[in-house]
Amino acid sequence: MTRPRPTQKPVTLKEVAAAAGVHPSTVSRALSAGTRHLVADDVAARVAAAAAGLGYRPDPVAASLRTGRSHMVGVLVPDIANPVFSPILGGIAEALSAHGYSTIVADAGNDRARQIDLAESLMARRVDGLVLATVARDDPVVARCLERALPVVLVNRAEASARVSAVVSDDMAGMALAVDHLIGLGHRAIGHLAGPPQISTGHLRRRGFVAAMAAHGLEVDDAAIETASSYSREDGVVAARALLDRRPDLTAVAAANDLLALGLYDLLNERGLACPRDLSVVGHNDMPLVDMVAPPLTTVRIGHREMGHEAAQLLMRAINRDAGARLNIVLSPTLMIRKSTAAPL
Amino acid sequence: MTRPRPTQKPVTLKEVAAAAGVHPSTVSRALSAGTRHLVADDVAARVAAAAAGLGYRPDPVAASLRTGRSHMVGVLVPDIANPVFSPILGGIAEALSAHGYSTIVADAGNDRARQIDLAESLMARRVDGLVLATVARDDPVVARCLERALPVVLVNRAEASARVSAVVSDDMAGMALAVDHLIGLGHRAIGHLAGPPQISTGHLRRRGFVAAMAAHGLEVDDAAIETASSYSREDGVVAARALLDRRPDLTAVAAANDLLALGLYDLLNERGLACPRDLSVVGHNDMPLVDMVAPPLTTVRIGHREMGHEAAQLLMRAINRDAGARLNIVLSPTLMIRKSTAAPL
DNA sequence: AATAATCCTACAATCGTTTGCATAAGAGCA
DNA sequence: TGCTCTTATGCAAACGATTGTAGGATTATT
Incomplete structure (x- = not known):
């Protein structure tokens, strides 16, 4: 043998x-x-x-060397363990493989230097394009791609300046859905667990929250908003703690993200408070399993898989006709009403 | 411009x-x-x-062409949307990048032809090794790697014949933990939601269940076991339906997988039954968020991240000293007791 | 029938590294 | 001084494809 x-x-x-x-x-x-x-x-x-x-x-390696192309595209995600990205990745991979392209995903974290480094190494590997799920509102990786004239598409998050194509959810509209629902139930004292402001979702959802409240004639006090330092359950509980300590009168909270909402759940448990009796909670994303938590989370649903699909299509277009107009696709979210929201006592 | x-x-x-x-x-x-x-x-x-x-x-492409190596390793997963794989992937990527290696993950599904195709294309890209999270108990991809003398490590699932290194959880021991716990609570009529028998986890956990029951002098009737056709919530509910229809007398069920357990939850909800009052449930994997479902799931915890780490180390060893003894690492699972199990009425 | 146009195929350079081999310079030794 | 033995560098051939250019057959045109 x-x-x-x-x-x-x-x-x-x-x-x-x-x-x-x-x-x-x-x-x-x-x-x-x-x-x-x-x-x-x-x-x-x-x-x-x-x-x-x-x-x-x-031999694709030899072909790449000669042609400078590779039939691979790179995908940068901030946290591969975050279930939100699974359907996005699935959507991207599916759409791309239909065009004979492979996907190479890299877990880039939140460190800019690392993101740039990873992007650079993907470019060195001759990826034909990049999908970025990592971008901040002003992102150096995007600048780098532009310099190299490498096709790039943003997914889920957008930049402040629309330099490249992106496919995102209508974050402001999503928050309006959440706020309208809570107000419809009779809530007035509503707080917001915000995401990082450097990220478009954090920024926009916060603005959406304020705008939606204003549309109902409700002025939002800064004290009613607490910003989490990252989209994680852990940072969700610390932000939730700060928010509820400051404003114990709140009857409802709209979170910028399901993970933050779950962090809030953790805090409620810790304090022996009940949702939705003591506090109504609405999340954002409708990520896998939030329909099974206790209580099932009312949340803003985003078509993540579709999002991945669209991003892939956009990228293919950019790769084939070189250049190609940068265009934005914004998906409409819907509200999934479950058991975490109820009329205030 | x-x-x-x-x-x-x-x-x-x-x-x-x-x-x-x-x-x-x-x-x-x-x-x-x-x-x-x-x-x-x-x-x-x-x-x-x-x-x-x-x-x-x-230029890594040119270097690859010349040397035949790439400093990349491929990872094949059956379903990237399954949260179980997130920590495994994270562990692998982390350990590999410490050695200067990149990870390229492919969502291979359950179709053998597709798996082989994907593996083949990774090899063509000169990956230095492969981590397989997809293997069946007798797997053609493994055979292919062996032919090509490509280092390969199995993770989470093992083959029936130990042809290559693998790092897995002690599946039989895990089921013993689950069964012992249930019996300790006073259950006797215990059923099993089994996973696909072509997969080592499905096979071994079933055997573990039967063995653990036997150790307590309990004969397991075939009617007390129902096999799900895949590890998914959907197939979990169909299997659960069949099992409970056949054996309405069961007071507890040990599932081969958390997703199957959640499918069982869905069925219980559908029938208006309460867990753990009407039925105790224990899962397997302790995947993210099962501590938050209602009721929080008692489950067998596996160190998935560590699993990824170990697999990466094993692969590095195989890549560096060429050949290298094939060796198996089996991790000991622990039981996370939460609220889905209680004494029978 | 001679010339132009068309169609195929072969040749060779190229992509950017790595690496076996040859060689020049310097060191060590008698 | 003449010899071998290191040591450091240059040379050139790979790795396996793609593609601009050139030339040999055919066919079409007058």
């Missing part, structure tokens, strides 16, 4: 050429769709047969 | 060589740790300075 080199070496273009009795360049042309018309039909058939017979698989 | 080609081309080895006044090959040697000792210290310093000055970044 364990023969030293059982590795039957992959067959190369040259071997196929020899087998078909033609020059390697002819094989190349015969085999790639774009140039097949340059070679005579009978020769093409002979080549195809030889290739199939030998089990030829073109 | 939009200058046609603002793309300042990346600097190459040749340019660095010119700047330092040496031959490209010398630059190559001076810059890579393994061969630096071949070049004089002063020259090496000069080269390093030139490289830094020009902002040289080696």
Whole structure:
């Protein structure tokens, strides 16, 4: 057993050429769709047969070196463990693989230097484009891509300046859905657990919250808003603690994110308070499993999978027709009413 | 604006060589740790300075073509949307990047042909190794890697024949934990929601269940076990329906997987039954958020992140010393007792 | 029938590194 | 001084594809 080199070496273009009795360049042309018309039909058939017979698989590395393209796109996510990104990734991968593209995802964290580094290394690997789920409102990675003229699409989060295409949810409208629902139930003292302001979702959802309240003639006191330092359950509880300590009179809270809402749940448990009896809570994202928590979370649903799909399509367009107008797609969110909201006592 | 080609081309080895006044090959040697000792210290310093000055970044594609290595490893997961894999992926990526390796994950689904295809394309991209979270008990992808002499490590699931290294949880022990707990509470009529038998976890956890019951002198009737066709919430409810229809007398169910347990929750809700009053439930995996569902799920915890770490280490070892003994790491699970289990009425 | 146009195919350069081999310079030794 | 032995560098050939250019057959045109 364990023969030293059982590795039957992959067959190369040259071997196929020899087998078909033609020059390697002819094989190349015969085999790639774009140039097949340059070679005579009978020769093409002979080549195809030889290739199939030998089990030829073109070497993408060699092709990349020569062409500068790779049929791969990179995806940068801030936290691969955050369930929100799963459907986005799934959507992207599905749409791209339909075009013969592979996806290479990198868990980039929130550190800018690391993000740039990762992006740089993806570019070095000749990715044909980048999907960024990491961007801050003013992002250096975007600038870098622009310099290199690398197609890039933003997903879920947008930049402040619309330099590149993006597909996002209508964050302000989403908050309006949440606020309208709470006000419809009779709430007036409503607080907001905000996300990081450097991120478009954090910024916009906060603005959306304030605007929606104003639309009902409700002035929002700064004390009614607490900003979490990241989108995580842990930072959610610390922000929630600060908010409720400051404003114990609140009867409802609209969170910028489901994870923050769950952090709030944790705090309520810790304090022996009941949701929705003592406090109504609405989340944002409708990520997997929030329909099963106790109580099932009322939240703003975003079509994440669709979001990934659209982003992939946009990127393909940008890759194929080089340049291509930058355009924004904004998806309309819907409200999933479950059990975490009720009329105030 | 939009200058046609603002793309300042990346600097190459040749340019660095010119700047330092040496031959490209010398630059190559001076810059890579393994061969630096071949070049004089002063020259090496000069080269390093030139490289830094020009902002040289080696081209990994060209290097791959020449060396056949890539400093990338591929990871195949069956379902990227399944939260169980997030911490595994995180653990793998973290450990690998510490060694200067990148991770390229592919969502392979459950289709064998697709898995093989994906693995093949990763190999074509010259990955230095593969981590498989997809394997069935007898897996063709493993065979393919063996043929190509490509280092491979299994994670979470194992093969029936131990042909390659793997890091898994002690599935039988995990089920013993679950069963012992239920029996300790006074249950006797205990059922099992089993996972797919082609997968080691499905197979082993079923055997573990039967063995643990036997250890308490309890014979397990086949009717007390229902096999789900996949690890999903949806298939969980259909299996649960079949199981409870057949054996309405059960007072507890040990599921092979948290998703299946949640499917069982769905069914209980649908029938107006309460957990744990009418039925105690224990899951397996302790995936994110199951501590927040209603009721919080008692489940067997597996160190998924650690699992990823270990797998990465194993793979690094296999890549560096070529060959390397195949060895198995089995992690001990623990029981997280929450609110879904109680004494029978 | 001669010339122009068309169509295929072969040749060779190229992408950016790495690495076996040759060689020049310097060190050590008799 | 003449010899071998290191040591440091240059040379050039890979790795496996793609593609501009050139030239040999065919066919069409007058």
